[in-house]
Amino acid sequence: MGLLDGKVAVITGAAQGIGLEIARAYVAQGATVVLGDVNVEAAEKSAADLGGRALGVRCDVTSEDEVNALVTRAVDEYGTVDVMVNNAGITRDSTMRKMTLEDFRLVLDVHVTGSWLGTKAAGAVMRERKSGSIVNISSISGKVGNIGQTNYSSAKAAMVGLTKASAKELAYLGVRVNAIQPGLIRTAMTEAMRQDVWDSKLAEIPMARAGEPAEVANVALFLASDLSSYMTGTVLEVTGGRYM
Numbered sequence: 001m002g003l004l005d006g007k008v009a010v011i012t013g014a015a016q017g018i019g020l021e022i023a024r025a026y027v028a029q030g031a032t033v034v035l036g037d038v039n040v041e042a043a044e045k046s047a048a049d050l051g052g053r054a055l056g057v058r059c060d061v062t063s064e065d066e067v068n069a070l071v072t073r074a075v076d077e078y079g080t081v082d083v084m085v086n087n088a089g090i091t092r093d094s095t096m097r098k099m100t101l102e103d104f105r106l107v108l109d110v111h112v113t114g115s116w117l118g119t120k121a122a123g124a125v126m127r128e129r130k131s132g133s134i135v136n137i138s139s140i141s142g143k144v145g146n147i148g149q150t151n152y153s154s155a156k157a158a159m160v161g162l163t164k165a166s167a168k169e170l171a172y173l174g175v176r177v178n179a180i181q182p183g184l185i186r187t188a189m190t191e192a193m194r195q196d197v198w199d200s201k202l203a204e205i206p207m208a209r210a211g212e213p214a215e216v217a218n219v220a221l222f223l224a225s226d227l228s229s230y231m232t233g234t235v236l237e238v239t240g241g242r243y244m
């Protein structure tokens with residue numbers, strides 16, 4: 001018996017990194033997964049590597065048409081959407097003095113508009129069935145604010161507001177919405193970091209190590225499953241104790 005037996009999950013930005021680990025954890029617990037990613041070749045390859053119950057689909061989360069098409073594809077192929085994970089993300093770090101308006105808007109668009117579109121599209125399916133779980137991947141950067149991340153910290157804090165407001169709108173319909181704030185997790189996004197920046201972040205972590213994508217995925221599994229059946233509008237930190 002798996003925690004997600006018979007469930008259908010849509011995960012954005014799932015071609016690699018945390019999103020792919022979430023897909024792996026869900027498949028291991030019996031779910032069918034649809035991986036949406038702007039990098040469709042990578043999404044298709046990752047879906048094939050996961051096994052038969054996974055599909056890779058092109059989706060730019062900033063496009064309403066593409067997010068709607070992603071959710072519709074899951075419904076057409078597998079009958080419904082039980083779990084939606086808004087995970088797609090990018091960084092465009094620089095201090096505010098140097099940051100362009102374009103890079104500010106782009107980061108807000110991917111994280112905030114993308115999660116709003118995903119919540120709206122999946123929520124529309126879930127409310128009809130009076131059941132579902134939506135998981136938004138925020139960041140501890142949205143709680144504390146990081147130098148060089150006025151765009152990213154704004155976006156990740158906005159995702160908390162989105163989580164709480166949509167949780168209130170959907171609770172009476174049986175749909176739960178929760179967020180995760182990962183800290184320093186070892187993925188392509190953080191491996192691009194300068195060594196001295198990585199070291200200074202590491203020094204702030206009580207557990208004295210970076211997290212692995214699978215350690216975020218296990219929390220996303222908990223929030224997707226009935227183990228968290230009485231939780232909505234919450235924000236779970238997965239940080240090794242950093243910024244507690």
Ligand SMILES: NC(=O)c1ccc[n+]([C@@H]2O[C@H](COP(=O)([O-])OP(=O)(O)OC[C@H]3O[C@@H](n4cnc5c(N)ncnc54)[C@H](O)[C@@H]3O)[C@@H](O)[C@H]2O)c1
Pocket residue numbers: 012013014015016017018019036037038039059060061062087088089090110137138139140181182183184185186187188189190
């Ligand atoms: N790695 C960390 O330390 C960390 C910490 C906190 C939060 N996060 C968040 O976790 C999520 C996943 O990050 P990751 O570290 O796995 O990054 P990653 O760069 O490894 O993966 C991000 C994925 O999102 C996809 N993507 C980017 N823009 C997209 C768009 N417009 N539409 C659809 N897909 C798009 C990319 O193609 C990629 O496959 C992000 O939301 C990120 O902000 C990561």
